[in-house]
Amino acid sequence: MKSMTRSLLMAVGLATSVSAFAFEPEKPECIAPAKPGGGFDLTCRIASNGLGDAGLLPSPMAVTFMPGGVGAVAYNHINANRRDDADTLVAFSSGSLLNLAQSKWGKDLDENDARWVGAAGVDYGAVIVKADAPWNTLGELVEDIKADPSSFVLGAGGGVGSQDWMKAAILMKSVGVDPKEMRYVAYEGGGEAIAALMGGHIKVYPGDMGEMKGQLEAGRLKVLASMSPERLDGEFKDIPTAVEQGYDAEWAILRGFYLGPDVSDEAYDYWTETFKKAYDSNVFQQTVLDQGLVPYKSAGAELDADVKKRVALMRELAKEAGLIK
Template identity: 75%
Template sequence: MKLKLLTLALTAGLVTAMNVAAFESDKPTCIAPAKPGGGFDLTCRIISNGFKDAGLIDVPMAVTFMPGGVGAVAYNHINASRRDDGNALVAFSSGSLLNIAQGKFGKNLDENSARWVGAAGVDYGAVIVSADAPWNTLAELVTAVKADPTKYVLGAGGGVGSQDWMKAAILMKSSGVDPKSMRYVAYEGGGEATAALMGGHIQIYPGDVGEMVGQLEAGKLKMLAVMAPERLEGEFSHIPTAKEQGFDAEWTILRGYYLGPDVSDEAFNYWSGQFEKAYANDAFLQTVGEKGLIPFKMSGAKFDEYVKGRVGYMRELATEAGLIE
């Protein structure tokens, strides 16, 4: 009898182990919830290129674009049509979490409407102007804006209450300018905002460091400050922080991926395991660095819990700012 029970227990354990490893992604896709260019595109390229370079996927990962509502359309699509699709990862940022905290993704959708599976890395806000702008320091820009806040237009990928709006508001507040007086234009994503900046439609772009790599190298834009707690390493080490220039303006951006809320544990654990392998792989980490991000090594259940905690924190901040009741 004991032998039979032991056999059954071993069999059950074997079946469980087989089920955990049963999922294999045959049509991996990363959905960027915006138009090509900008942060969401960058986030998808990290996993599509990084996983390939690290030898973690045999089938090329497709990148598709689903703009609308700065992530809301993709979030609703996943919840309506692909709740259990283990092949579909969707890129998100701290801006997405801020919108969820404010209820902007749907009345019945919150942080529990997805399974947060892995991080790509962290980025930081940046104060960006066109290459031919008359300002070369943040102090020069602030002096001009303070003289007439209505003269200069700020623009970024998100409306009032979005992450980019928050960055602009924090910058204005730290400069002694009432955020309510700033002229702000919302775009669908970072790509559109960058084009608007280069086209002269806006004068200031509170964007992200990572998405500016190519434009800075081409000499089309200038970064006057990074909104990081301390200077970054590598190619951005020469750019001073807003804080060291006398302005208390910091903003950290988390970038990562989520799956549908009904995705199986097998699929969730499969992707979590792939991220853990990636975090230990030099080729993947090199891809993260090339995209201007700093590695943030967290995935699976721990990451899911972390993200949900961040949304709760942002909900408190938005309430304090009067953005939600």
């Protein structure tokens, strides 16, 4: 009898073990919801290169670009056509969550129409100008903006109400300028905004620190301030924060990945465990740092709760700003 009981327990344990690892992606893919360049691109590179180099993927991960609506096209595509596609991760940022909070991706879609599975890292806003711009400090730029706000054209990825617009608005508000006075041009992602800055079509780009790695090394752009609570490490250590320069302007960007809303628990658990393993991998964490992000460990149910809390807060902020009713 004891022998039979032991055999049954072993069989149950084996079945549990097998079911826990039954799913494995056949053709892993990461969708970057914008054109090449910018934050979504670097987020997918963290998944493709970081997970791959850490030996956590069964085969190389492809990166697909799906621009449109700063994430709207990808979110609608997943919900309409690939709701249960467990092979495909989609990159998101705090800007994505802000759009969801304002129902910009469709009145019938909200934060519950995805399975938020893993964080890539945290980035921070940045006040960026061309390398040959006349300003070398945030204070110098601010003085010129205050003198004639309407003469300054700012541009970034996303329209009015997007996180890049919010970063610009926060900066304007911190210097006593009504954000409604600023001239703002919307682009499809950070890559286009950087090109516009380089081409002289805009004067200031309220972008992200993570996007600046290659650009700073090339000496084509300069960052007047990071919108982080304190200075960042590494190559950004010499860049002062807006706060230390006397301006109440902070903006943190969470970057991560979601799956379709009907992806099985089995597949969701697989990806959750994959990210948890990645957070313990020096190779993966170095990839995060190499992309200019600060490591942020959150996956599965923890990230899901985090995302929904952020969306709820952003929805309230958008109401206060009169962007939604």
